[in-house]
Amino acid sequence: GQALLQVKDLKKHFHVGRGAMLKAVDGISLEIKKGETFGLVGESGCGKSTAGRTLIRLYEPSGGQIVYGGRDISQATGEEAHSLKRKMQMIFQDPQASLNPRMVVGDIVAEGIDIHGLADSTKERNDRVQELLETVGLNREHANRYPHEFSGGQRQRIGIARALAVDPDFIVADEPVSALDVSIQAQVINLMKKLQRERNLTYMFISHDLSVVKYISDRVGVMYLGVMVEMAPSDELYSNPVHPYTQALLSAVPVPDPDVENERERMVLEGDVPSPVNPPSGCRFRTRCPYATEACAHDEPVWREVSPEHWVAACHCID
Numbered sequence: 001g002q003a004l005l006q007v008k009d010l011k012k013h014f015h016v017g018r019g020a021m022l023k024a025v026d027g028i029s030l031e032i033k034k035g036e037t038f039g040l041v042g043e044s045g046c047g048k049s050t051a052g053r054t055l056i057r058l059y060e061p062s063g064g065q066i067v068y069g070g071r072d073i074s075q076a077t078g079e080e081a082h083s084l085k086r087k088m089q090m091i092f093q094d095p096q097a098s099l100n101p102r103m104v105v106g107d108i109v110a111e112g113i114d115i116h117g118l119a120d121s122t123k124e125r126n127d128r129v130q131e132l133l134e135t136v137g138l139n140r141e142h143a144n145r146y147p148h149e150f151s152g153g154q155r156q157r158i159g160i161a162r163a164l165a166v167d168p169d170f171i172v173a174d175e176p177v178s179a180l181d182v183s184i185q186a187q188v189i190n191l192m193k194k195l196q197r198e199r200n201l202t203y204m205f206i207s208h209d210l211s212v213v214k215y216i217s218d219r220v221g222v223m224y225l226g227v228m229v230e231m232a233p234s235d236e237l238y239s240n241p242v243h244p245y246t247q248a249l250l251s252a253v254p255v256p257d258p259d260v261e262n263e264r265e266r267m268v269l270e271g272d273v274p275s276p277v278n279p280p281s282g283c284r285f286r287t288r289c290p291y292a293t294e295a296c297a298h299d300e301p302v303w304r305e306v307s308p309e310h311w312v313a314a315c316h317c318i319d
């Protein structure tokens, strides 16, 4: 497929006082194809949420390039930035926190329609809102109710309707089902898949839950401490993880098929992710990697294609 989004060496650093910099995203490169779902995984604090927000320009990038539909949008301002906000939407983890409790659902969903002046009359606006509510499996009468009157799953449907209201091309979904019961998770993900087919949407799906990501994603990227360590088509990544960090993450995921249960040896990751203010030299995973050697502290990993479309930040133990 054709690339919708090309990201080169993207960085997002935050000042954290006394001249220190938190390098939340420290040089990631990726491409997202039109109509696909790109999954982004990693432990909490690895920079995946910041990456998602920066690439739709909710955050100002500190460096690097974002090319969207052939246009460099890294520095977009004013009118251009405004129209981008329409094409790129976000679905948040906690629908409770992201929906204004004092607004009725109809006004929440219509926010983008109002901001971008997408309806010529109040009637057109309200019709559109009602249609959107039905599209996400709610009903017209829900437009007059408040967020607290809904369940978690329904609130996430409202968040999805709000994102769809401006007819976007690209949606970043940041842990969209992590706060929901497992039975509800499947419903929301199936709704997202259906909407993707019907509206030709492209997704970035961010999650720490590797089973959920496997189910929805065409390709998956694995982040560790602000950098990408591995990226591959979903099936390939899950059946043939190459980077020790990916192997460790996957070894912690329960395998539902009893025949393959013992195929993957469980690797326990000791310790926490180090601070992104002072990341380790060389390979950032070395402080937790069971295979680390002296050389891992000196050599910067280099991005390398190990099989078609399967990229790994080259590592000493796979040389």
Ligand code: SF4
Residues within 6 Å of the ligand: 243, 244, 245, 283, 284, 285, 286, 287, 289, 290, 291, 292, 293, 296, 301, 314, 315, 316, 317, 318
């Ligand atoms: Fe482990 Fe070294 Fe490979 Fe990093 S480069 S993953 S520390 S073996």
Ligand code: MG
Residues within 6 Å of the ligand: 044, 045, 048, 049
């Ligand atoms: Mg996050």
